Amino acid sequence: MDLTHRLGLFPDCSVTLLLFNRVKNAAALRKKAMEGSIEGALINPAMIVDPFQILVAANKAVHLHKIGKMKTRSLYAEIIFSLSPNNNISDAFKKFGISDGDTAVLIVLVVDREKNVNLEDIASQVEGQQVSLDELPQLTDTAKVKKMYKVTPQEEEISTLLDSIVCRMSTKDVL
């Protein structure tokens, strides 16, 4: 039901994705996330086209965390920020984090090999149904994603949406 991946560059780190639909307590979850009382990055699945997008963001966040150069205050905040194509932190939270009225939530966890994280514990805090990540494409708002990442029609002709997005995420520091 969930998807766990080891990061190629940080083999001790594994990233787990949990997807929830029909969520009723998005507002409460968002509050918990801001307080830091829930483990994980709470992300709006409408902005995600593929789990790889999350892995790229997580990889960057973990890297910056390890060298002490994060732009935000926590690893999970950094993952959300890494998803954004621009360098405005609050905009990143608004667009990629969850909003009070959301009915779907994607929770991203990053775990070091030694640590043990209780997935049921986190899932139990969500008033909604945990669903398979296969359902992610149905929740993606492609138009919104294209607008956010400013994907041009010329790009779409020769590349996938995921590739366009990943490029923007990984090179935004240079632009």
Add this chain to the structure above:
Amino acid sequence: GISAPVVYFVDYVTNSIYLEDIVDSITVQDHIYSVQRSGNDSSNLLTLAEKMGELLARMHDEDLIHGDLTTSNILIRPPTEKLDLVLIDFGLSFISGLPEDKGVDLYVLEKAFLSTHPDTEMMFKTLLKTYAATSKKSGPVIKKLDEVRLRGRK
């Protein structure tokens, strides 16, 4: 709108860039060798030349100069027959609208082409023809290319 490997991650600490690996691709260089060695119908090579001309025209129209155009810096995605090209190795690239820079870019490719691949004059001619037909700014570029050729070296 130019096909190139996706950038996955930039590490400013080690100054490394992690790029997409285009699995089972072959360079245009290897492809030309293999076609010529097998003695097969080379009209497919002319189609390849057209695709290359088109790709470079689009690149130059965006004012992107590759800087190191050779047949080993252009990959063909599998399946090879589709002639789906990918540009790689932008280590010497820069942005310029100058026909001179674009002309030199093409000249570098021409020299690389003719010195690496014998009997490919027709290929390069076809490449230039398609380039001129595709690029909106090709006139001055071809003119500069001719000038550079006369100068003999750059």
